[in-house]
Amino acid sequence: MTGRIAELLRALGARIVNNWIWRLGFACRFLWFTLRESGASFRRFHLTIREIYFTGVLSLIIILVSGLFVGMVLGLQGYDTLVRYGSSEALGVLVSLSLVRELGPVVAGLLFASRAGSAITAEIGLMKATEQLSAMEMMAVDPIARVVAPRFWAGVISMPLLAALFSAMGVFGGYLVGVRLIGVDEGSFWSQMQAAVDFREDVLNGVIKSLVFGVAVTWIAVYEGYDAPPTAEGVSGATTRTVVTSSLAILALDFVLTALMFRGH
Amino acid sequence: MATSNLVEVQDVTFSYDERRVLKDINLVVPRGKVVAIMGLSGCGKTTLLRLIGGALFPDRGEVRVAGRVVNKLRDAELFALRRRMGMLFQFGALFTDMSSFENVAFQMREHTNLPESIIRDLALMKLQAVGLRGAADLLPSELSGGMARRVALARSIALDPMLMMYDEPFTGLDPISLGVIGQLIRRLNDSLGATSIVVTHDVAEALELVDYVYYMSAGKVEFQGTPDQVRAAGLSSLRQFVYGEPDGPVPFHYPAPDYRQDLLAQ
Amino acid sequence: MMTRKELDLWVGIFAVIGIGAMLFLSLKVANLASFSAADSYQITAKFDNIGGLKVRAPVKSAGVVVGRVGEIRFDNESFEAVVALNIDSFQRTAPRRS
Numbered sequence: 136m137t138g139r140i141a142e143l144l145r146a147l148g149a150r151i152v153n154n155w156i157w158r159l160g161f162a163c164r165f166l167w168f169t170l171r172e173s174g175a176s177f178r179r180f181h182l183t184i185r186e187i188y189f190t191g192v193l194s195l196i197i198i199l200v201s202g203l204f205v206g207m208v209l210g211l212q213g214y215d216t217l218v219r220y221g222s223s224e225a226l227g228v229l230v231s232l233s234l235v236r237e238l239g240p241v242v243a244g245l246l247f248a249s250r251a252g253s254a255i256t257a258e259i260g261l262m263k264a265t266e267q268l269s270a271m272e273m274m275a276v277d278p279i280a281r282v283v284a285p286r287f288w289a290g291v292i293s294m295p296l297l298a299a300l301f302s303a304m305g306v307f308g309g310y311l312v313g314v315r316l317i318g319v320d321e322g323s324f325w326s327q328m329q330a331a332v333d334f335r336e337d338v339l340n341g342v343i344k345s346l347v348f349g350v351a352v353t354w355i356a357v358y359e360g361y362d363a364p365p366t367a368e369g370v371s372g373a374t375t376r377t378v379v380t381s382s383l384a385i386l387a388l389d390f391v392l393t394a395l396m397f398r399g400h
Numbered sequence: 401m402a403t404s405n406l407v408e409v410q411d412v413t414f415s416y417d418e419r420r421v422l423k424d425i426n427l428v429v430p431r432g433k434v435v436a437i438m439g440l441s442g443c444g445k446t447t448l449l450r451l452i453g454g455a456l457f458p459d460r461g462e463v464r465v466a467g468r469v470v471n472k473l474r475d476a477e478l479f480a481l482r483r484r485m486g487m488l489f490q491f492g493a494l495f496t497d498m499s500s501f502e503n504v505a506f507q508m509r510e511h512t513n514l515p516e517s518i519i520r521d522l523a524l525m526k527l528q529a530v531g532l533r534g535a536a537d538l539l540p541s542e543l544s545g546g547m548a549r550r551v552a553l554a555r556s557i558a559l560d561p562m563l564m565m566y567d568e569p570f571t572g573l574d575p576i577s578l579g580v581i582g583q584l585i586r587r588l589n590d591s592l593g594a595t596s597i598v599v600t601h602d603v604a605e606a607l608e609l610v611d612y613v614y615y616m617s618a619g620k621v622e623f624q625g626t627p628d629q630v631r632a633a634g635l636s637s638l639r640q641f642v643y644g645e646p647d648g649p650v651p652f653h654y655p656a657p658d659y660r661q662d663l664l665a666q
Numbered sequence: 667m668m669t670r671k672e673l674d675l676w677v678g679i680f681a682v683i684g685i686g687a688m689l690f691l692s693l694k695v696a697n698l699a700s701f702s703a704a705d706s707y708q709i710t711a712k713f714d715n716i717g718g719l720k721v722r723a724p725v726k727s728a729g730v731v732v733g734r735v736g737e738i739r740f741d742n743e744s745f746e747a748v749v750a751l752n753i754d755s756f757q758r759t760a761p762r763r764s
Contacts, residue, residue, distance in 0.1 A: 181670060184677045188668070192680045231695045266493040273453055274556075275482035276510050296684025303687035306695055325694070332696040342688070 172280035191293030202301035206308025227328035230309030239302030244348035248381035259360025260370035294349025412461035439616035486556035546577030
């Protein structure tokens with residue numbers, strides 16, 4: 136009986152070490168290589184610009200539309216709750232703080248992970264499977280410098296911009312529903328918002344969050360793509376892992392960052 | 401030190417994890433010659449190419465290219481060596497997000513400071529050499545298999561390498577493309593003054609084309625010689641390979657229990 | 667395949683609207699414009715206990731934000747907290763901490 140339990144524990148331990156710890160170690164070394172080889176991403180900035188187009192610009196539609204809808208829902212739900220306490224004029228505060236502090240970075244991060252992160256993983260994984268990365272190595276071009284690093288920096292640069300756009304659209308959506316549709320006073324909507332939202336505490340912290348999320352998601356995306364087994368199942372598994380791992384990382388980091396930034400307010 | 405061999409593989413042993421792929425391999429590739437490495441799938445041919453290109457390091461033994469030991473080179477020296485080698489991958493491995501022209505121009509743009517106008521002329525010349533100058537603006541997805549491989553060939557000779565390596569260049573091609581690639585391998589080798597290694601199991605094409613053959617089986621060199629010697633060889637495994645006999649030293653049947661018992665068992 | 671110029675255009679537009687969104691959030695949603703531009707004069711207040719007071723906390727008079735807390739120090743001789751308050755210049759009366 137104890138023999139079987141010991142066997143199970145041993146197998147579990149082996150799985151944890153082989154899958155998680157080994158992969159985590161390689162992922163950290165991989166991040167180090169990516170950072171070390173980043174010179175070309177900035178000296179030949181057009182490489183990074185090209186990737187910003189594919190990760191950032193092509194994510195615009197989903198970010199803007201989602202931001203608008205989230206803001207509108209916040210307006211509706213927020214009004215519904217606030218009006219019970221006679222505080223409907225605080226709607227602007229509720230919408231803007233929710234977005235700038237939390238929903239902007241987090242939801243934009245989740246959307247970014249599923250749209251851009253999975254695309255990066257699939258692209259790098261397919262390049263590996265079709266031997267394009269090996270061909271590049273044989274031509275004395277380092278694939279990490281040429282393929283991975285520009286995508287990494289494109290993700291890090293795009294993420295804060297997308298989060299800001301999400302929050303801005305959300306505030307606008309909240310305004311549309313609250314002021315235009317429901318009839319909350321426009322003056323109070325904006326003035327209370329301005330009084331309650333602090334640039335350093337709220338907006339800047341939101342930007343820091345989105346930067347951290349950008350690093351985490353893009354790191355996971357390029358790593359999974361580079362490490363993917365060069366088969367169809369391998370690439371598809373890597374793509375799913377990118378989305379799942381990035382999403383969990385965003386939510387976990389959000390908790391840590393929120394606890395650090397917003398305690399004792 | 402200039403020897404007459406461009407590539408020397410000496411007593412090389414290599415394993416992937418625990419699986420031994422190559423054992424005590426010795427082979428040389430003289431300058432200016434086209435050498436074929438033939439054998440069944442999984443005999444270690446592609447691994448050998450990777451060892452020569454410095455993508456893998458042998459467990460034992462030495463691989464020397466132009467007199468330098470490949471696995472002892474530092475990164476910068478290895479990159480410098482690779483700029484003088486060209487490799488044609490099995491299915492071309494063209495960069496799918498660039499046109500044929502941009503694929504061919506890739507190495508020139510990455511490794512040289514030549515002005516764009518000269519790069520354009522050089523790239524078009526390379527495409528012309530493989531007969532695809534007219535396809536310069538097509539994307540790899542718009543090319544047929546044979547055309548893609550020819551563009552990849554143009555890409556690999558972009559910097560006039562001294563050593564060309566071909567990994568299964570004939571696989572999956574129609575007869576016309578087969579003939580074209582075979583001719584191109586020989587013509588480019590001679591006009592560039594280069595040396596070529598062709599890994600293949602296409603016996604007919606290879607024997608027409610090359611100067612010397614190494615036949616590998618189960619990680620060892622079982623036979624070497626000129627094409628005529630290969631055709632006349634008495635070695636039974638080689639005969640089975642060359643003449644495509646279904647049964648011989650490599651058996652037709654995968655190991656299985658007794659036939660009658662298998663059928664009768666419930 | 668997009669040309670270099672088209673790519674640059676779209677990325678440029680993306681960067682502009684992204685930074686525009688950040689400016690919108692900073693200026694219209696938050697209050698960046700208001701407190702950094704104003705001239706201010708400083709007054710000093712002493713407290714037995716600063717409670718939850720922090721640097722940059724708002725100083726309000728009649729519920730209106732008239733300034734920000736500047737610096738909080740401890741006086742070793744009187745064992746009191748010495749708080750510097752930066753009040754917007756157009757206020758004339760001494761503010762009370764709210």
